[in-house]
Amino acid sequence: xxxxxxxxxYAESIDEAQSWIDAGLSELELWxxxxxxxxxxxxxxxxxxxxxxxxQVSYGLWEAILEAKRWWQLSQGAFDxxxxxxxxxxxxxxxxxxxxxxxxxRDALATTGWDKVSLKDQSxxxxxxxxxxxxxxxxxxxxxDKAVRKMTSVGAKxxxxxxxxxxxxxxxxxxxxxxxxxxxxGLTKDSSPLEQVQLSNCAxxxxxxxxxxxxxxxxxxxxxxxxxxxxxMQFPQSASVIAKTTLDADAGATCMAIxxxxxxxxxxxxxxxxxxxYLYADPYASSPSSENSPSNIDASRVSVRYRFFENx
Numbered sequence: 001x002x003x004x005x006x007x008x009x010y011a012e013s014i015d016e017a018q019s020w021i022d023a024g025l026s027e028l029e030l031w032x033x034x035x036x037x038x039x040x041x042x043x044x045x046x047x048x049x050x051x052x053x054x055x056q057v058s059y060g061l062w063e064a065i066l067e068a069k070r071w072w073q074l075s076q077g078a079f080d081x082x083x084x085x086x087x088x089x090x091x092x093x094x095x096x097x098x099x100x101x102x103x104x105x106r107d108a109l110a111t112t113g114w115d116k117v118s119l120k121d122q123s124x125x126x127x128x129x130x131x132x133x134x135x136x137x138x139x140x141x142x143x144x145d146k147a148v149r150k151m152t153s154v155g156a157k158x159x160x161x162x163x164x165x166x167x168x169x170x171x172x173x174x175x176x177x178x179x180x181x182x183x184x185x186g187l188t189k190d191s192s193p194l195e196q197v198q199l200s201n202c203a204x205x206x207x208x209x210x211x212x213x214x215x216x217x218x219x220x221x222x223x224x225x226x227x228x229x230x231x232x233m234q235f236p237q238s239a240s241v242i243a244k245t246t247l248d249a250d251a252g253a254t255c256m257a258i259x260x261x262x263x264x265x266x267x268x269x270x271x272x273x274x275x276x277x278y279l280y281a282d283p284y285a286s287s288p289s290s291e292n293s294p295s296n297i298d299a300s301r302v303s304v305r306y307r308f309f310e311n312x
Contacts, residue, residue: 003140003164009151010158010174020156024147031146034060035139037084047124048084048132054118054125062122064135064142067247071138072114074271075255083227084132085111090225090232109230140166141205141250148246165206168246172200184240187279194277194306202274203246207253208238224257233258237280241273248272260307268309276309 007024011017036042043061057065068081085108093099100108111130118125126133135142140163148161148168159170160180172179179198185206186194197204207224222233239256243249252273256263260278268276 004162006160006162008160008173009156011156016155020151020154020159023154023156024151024161027147027150028143031060031143034058035064035135035142037134037136037139044133044135048126051126051129051131054123056123059122060146062124064139065119065124065133067142067251068133068135068138069114069119071251071255075251075259076267077228078226078258079137079251079255080112080114080227081133081135081137082114082117082131083112083225083230084134085130086225086227086230087134087136088132090223094223105230112227112230137254138247138251140164141203141245141247144168144203144246166203166246166250167205168203169199170201172198184277185238187236187238187281194279197242199242202242202244203249204240204242205246205249205253206238206240207257208236208279224254226258235281237261237278239279240277242275243273245272252276256309263309265309269311271311273309274311276307278307278309280305 005028007021009017009020011020033039033041034043037044039045043058047055047057047061065081068079071079072081086105089100089104089108108130111128111132116126116128116131117133118127144161144163144166145168148156148159148170151159151161152170157171158173159168161168167182169180169182176198179200182197182199182204183193184195184197185208186192187208222236224233224237225231226233237257237260239253239260241249241253241256243252252271253276255271256273256276256278259267260276261280
């Protein structure tokens with residue numbers, strides 16, 4: 001899937017550690033071909049080519065699609081894997097260094113929506129031409145959870161699994177009973193880490209636009225996009241989300257990166273998220289500010305605004 005994998009385990013022997021890692025890698029080899037949108041031969045890619053046909057899908061792809069629809073409902077439409085045509089349109093725009101026309105955006109937006117996808121009895125029907133399901137917003141989290149479940153089933157307890165910045169953590173490492181030390185990235189490439197947290201038995205993911213931005217005629221177009229409007233976010237932002245599962249952290253980070261400035265406390269409390277640190281550059285603010293800030297963040301080091309969310 002064109003990313004990096006890091007796996008750290010604590011075991012009684014090298015052989016034991018290797019056996020746990022091998023178990024996780026075997027799971028990845030099993031599940032990646034089902035949900036990888038970047039492989040034209042994958043199951044999800046073949047499904048996207050079967051417009052108008054009812055396709056019986058594998059259990060893994062079915063599970064991922066159901067999780068995607070669950071997050072569409074939880075996010076009130078801010079997380080939507082049916083926006084694949086929009087995603088491809090704006091990815092081409094970043095490559096060509098020029099935003100698409102409004103008519104092209106409208107055409108792509110017209111292919112977005114779960115009303116154009118039928119789900120029944122582990123079968124999927126894409127009913128409208130142009131609709132593309134893009135699972136990239138949760139596929140990595142889905143895959144990590146599968147690998148970790150297998151690793152723990154064969155004995156792994158204290159571990160860190162990191163695929164492209166999506167991280168799942170087991171029990172704390174022996175030398176630090178408070179947990180694994182994880183840095184929360186700043187808003188831009190040049191920013192120092194915002195803070196360091198110590199975590200265990202959970203997952204953490206950051207969604208932001210530090211690396212993928214189109215700038216054209218004084219305007220800024222993020223790779224983060226609101227699928228409800230078809231427009232990219234206009235100002236720098238990122239969301240670091242902690243959740244029980246990596247899939248929920250992955251999808252939750254995307255959701256919070258889009259909703260972070262406007263989401264209500266009640267809406268956040270309905271999400272399967274433990275904590276979120278949301279950073280954003282406010283073009284109308286002339287000085288740093290904070291809202292609901294955690295006591296362990298030094299506001300003097302932050303050149304942007306932020307919100308801190310936590311569920312009981």
